[in-house]
Amino acid sequence: MDAMERRCQIIEILCDAKMRIKMRDLASRFNVSIRTIRTDVDVLSLTYPIQTTRGRYNGGIGFIDGYRPKNARLTPTQRDFLYRIMRKVSKSDQEIVQSILHDFALTQ
CATH class of the missing domain: 1.10.10.10 (Winged helix-like DNA-binding domain superfamily/Winged helix DNA-binding domain)
Incomplete structure (x- = not known):
């Protein structure tokens, strides 16, 4: 792992x-x-x-008290794909990918 x-x-x-x-x-x-x-x-x-x-x-x-992650989730395959493309895009695009992962990357 x-x-x-x-x-x-x-x-x-x-x-x-x-x-x-x-x-x-x-x-x-x-x-x-x-x-x-x-x-x-x-x-x-x-x-x-x-x-x-x-x-x-x-x-x-x-x-932190009161925080609950959003219910929307990515599949492990989707999450891994985003991590792979994050290495190949510009710095500004990496920030966008990171924000997507932040909001949705918890697997079901």
Whole structure:
């Protein structure tokens, strides 16, 4: 699994979560280091309203209170296609593709 797939799955997990998710739990689930999960969260927080909270018992990551992703979703094939073409288009077009992914890239 590459970083892009893992990040999409992290977003899916956050969408389904009723409470904050611990980074160590994500690291264990994806068999990566906590540092890798921190990097993923940093990257995802550039396009999603993700909040991290410190604390032994109530700490973790989740969406900012009140945020719910849109219900429209792309299929994995559509999402992968957009990521592939994003590498081949101009910077301004990359921003457009990124906005589409931001709004619709969660897989069903």
